[in-house]
Amino acid sequence: MSTTIAAGTKVDGVALSVLLFFFVLVTVGGFLAAKWRRPESMHSLDEWGLGGRGFGTIVTWFLLGGDLYTAYTFVAVPAAMFATGAVSGFFAVPYTIVVYPLIFIFMPRMWSVAHRHGYVTPADFVRGRYGSRGLSLAVAVTGLIATMPYIALQLVGIQAVLDTLGLGGTGNRFIKDLPLFIAFAVLAAYTYSSGLRAPALIAFVKDTLIYLVIVVAIIYVGVKIGFGDMFHAAEAKMATKTKTGAATGAFIPNDKTYWAYSSLAFGSALALFMYPHSMTAVLAGRSRNVIRRNAAILPVYSLMLGLLALLGFAAIAAKTNVIGSDGKPNAQLAVPHFFHDAFPSWFAGVAFAAIAIGALVPAAIMSIAASNLFTRNIYREFFKPDATPKQEAQVSKIVSLVVKFGALLFVLTLDKQNAINFQLLGGVWILQTIVAIVAGLYTRWFHRWALLTGWAVGMTYGTVMAYQQKSAATAHFGGSLAKFPFSHTTVYIGFSALVVNLVVSVVLTFVLRAFNAPVGADATSPEDYYSDSEGPAVRVLGTEGGLAEPGVARA
Amino acid sequence: MREPSPRRLPTGVAAAAGVLLIIPVLALLIVPLYAKKGPQLWGFPFFYWYQFLWVFLASGFTYSAYVLIGRARRGER
Structure with missing residues (x-):
């Protein structure tokens, strides 16, 4: 089994075989998923794109867990811990804890109104609530451009694993990229045929592997390295001065970085459930209670994420070498290399399978969410208002292929740093949809034109600020922190942009209301936000303007 | 068992659930509360x-809010 692909690169045959075994297993599962809770017909977005809107607590738990905790997180969070410590890495723990009370509060309302009106995407809701095609398009486009680089980054996770296995060498470009290409082609094929059921089923495998791997790894660290020694090694590294005289990183945030740490945690938590793919997994739930119960049990994943983050410190203590097969140091390799050095090949293979499958699940859900956005809010809205459910499903399936190959091309042809920059920007961008969506769940007070302007200002401000950040490695997009406007406090750019957005939206709403600008029709009614699955589900297929009672729009 | 469509919660229940949900958020977002080295536990x-402890506490608080809301809903009938 041990062969060499490119000159000088040794392939770890045992680990590769284990990885291939699990890959074949999930591929079979992915195709069989179409038969799971078999619907009468797969030819609608409710079935293909939302798995029939019938997932219970357990399936939703695996689906949301598989969706929100991506391979990129598994690789990037420990990598950030390894490179610069707590402020850039460990904030992921409070971030993924704080997000659940927020989901508990907001998402049942979203679920109810979406259930009543047959909404599939957040932009569907905005369209119905504000009667504004412009605002709906803004939300849809933001979702699309924020999701695309996120899918691309899942590939970066797989690449780190393949590189560690010795498949990433500097040999023939075509052979080097072939494994990634095959993995994505197979993923695209079963997502096409099974829709959301495929990632829902595969998520079981992914999470079982991840939990197994993390438990073993933490026991290993406790016994072989010792937690005390691990933290000492990390503290020593973070305190070491770099060439510029600054410390390498932060072991524990200090008074200059308190706001950075908490705004990163809070801003990311707000962004997380605005992403189209989290919305997709939430709307696939069977009832409001499925969502609330999940908000209480999903933090278990944050425990796992926190332990995984500590492996970045373990790699420091173990003096893990992070030189890639291209000869350059790359912190993203910290965790894969740590497993490769510390464990027998077969177990390293299990860990690599966990990371690789951990990339496939969210990539599938994200591509489904992106295609639903395109189909509902661009194709049907602007090109074919009379599209049948079957046509919608067909367009979505094709778009899901386009989206995945787009992401693949993105990673293969552009510098990897671009994908990381865009993902950073994606978080800033998606936060700008929050005023329209979350405020819209509670009130129609905001004016649609004010929201659109606030969105545009927030997007521009966030993009410019992110562009201006320098770091040792890059001239632009050097980080996600900048000074809050008119202050010297460093905070998360997305958070500042959201505040700017909110201020603009509030001020302009007052102005527009003073001039009696037309508020647009509201297709929803107050009780829609409380309805549960027992109530009648209304599928509204046509455009919804004009359905509203006159009084509701001003409520 | 058919449940009627839930309506708006009684204000007291909604406020209590709100408090249960805001506690974990504040406990983690007020960073000076916990940005220190000691006391240590198992190294x-x-x-x-x-922060690891709050994984479990947040889960407990959120579940309490869930139970509270569930009881209020059942009590309506």
């Missing part, structure tokens, strides 16, 4: 074990 600095 973990306070900063790290405090």
Whole structure:
């Protein structure tokens, strides 16, 4: 089994075989998923794109867990811990804890109104609530451009694993990229045929592997390295001065970085459930209670994420070498290399399978969410208002292929740093949809034109600020922190942009209301936000303007 | 068992659930509360074990809010 692909690169045959075994297993599962809770017909977005809107607590738990905790997180969070410590890495723990009370509060309302009106995407809701095609398009486009680089980054996770296995060498470009290409082609094929059921089923495998791997790894660290020694090694590294005289990183945030740490945690938590793919997994739930119960049990994943983050410190203590097969140091390799050095090949293979499958699940859900956005809010809205459910499903399936190959091309042809920059920007961008969506769940007070302007200002401000950040490695997009406007406090750019957005939206709403600008029709009614699955589900297929009672729009 | 469509919660219940949900958020977002090294636990600095502890506490608080809301809903009938 041990062969060499490119000159000088040794392939770890045992680990590769284990990885291939699990890959074949999930591929079979992915195709069989179409038969799971078999619907009468797969030819609608409710079935293909939302798995029939019938997932219970357990399936939703695996689906949301598989969706929100991506391979990129598994690789990037420990990598950030390894490179610069707590402020850039460990904030992921409070971030993924704080997000659940927020989901508990907001998402049942979203679920109810979406259930009543047959909404599939957040932009569907905005369209119905504000009667504004412009605002709906803004939300849809933001979702699309924020999701695309996120899918691309899942590939970066797989690449780190393949590189560690010795498949990433500097040999023939075509052979080097072939494994990634095959993995994505197979993923695209079963997502096409099974829709959301495929990632829902595969998520079981992914999470079982991840939990197994993390438990073993933490026991290993406790016994072989010792937690005390691990933290000492990390503290020593973070305190070491770099060439510029600054410390390498932060072991524990200090008074200059308190706001950075908490705004990163809070801003990311707000962004997380605005992403189209989290919305997709939430709307696939069977009832409001499925969502609330999940908000209480999903933090278990944050425990796992926190332990995984500590492996970045373990790699420091173990003096893990992070030189890639291209000869350059790359912190993203910290965790894969740590497993490769510390464990027998077969177990390293299990860990690599966990990371690789951990990339496939969210990539599938994200591509489904992106295609639903395109189909509902661009194709049907602007090109074919009379599209049948079957046509919608067909367009979505094709778009899901386009989206995945787009992401693949993105990673293969552009510098990897671009994908990381865009993902950073994606978080800033998606936060700008929050005023329209979350405020819209509670009130129609905001004016649609004010929201659109606030969105545009927030997007521009966030993009410019992110562009201006320098770091040792890059001239632009050097980080996600900048000074809050008119202050010297460093905070998360997305958070500042959201505040700017909110201020603009509030001020302009007052102005527009003073001039009696037309508020647009509201297709929803107050009780829609409380309805549960027992109530009648209304599928509204046509455009919804004009359905509203006159009084509701001003409520 | 058919449940009627839930309506708006009684104000007291909604406020209590709100408090249960805001506690974990504040406990983690007020960073000076826990950005320190000691006391240590099994070699973990306070900063790290405090946040791990809140994984479980947040889950407990959120579940309490869930139970509270569920009881209020059942009590309506």
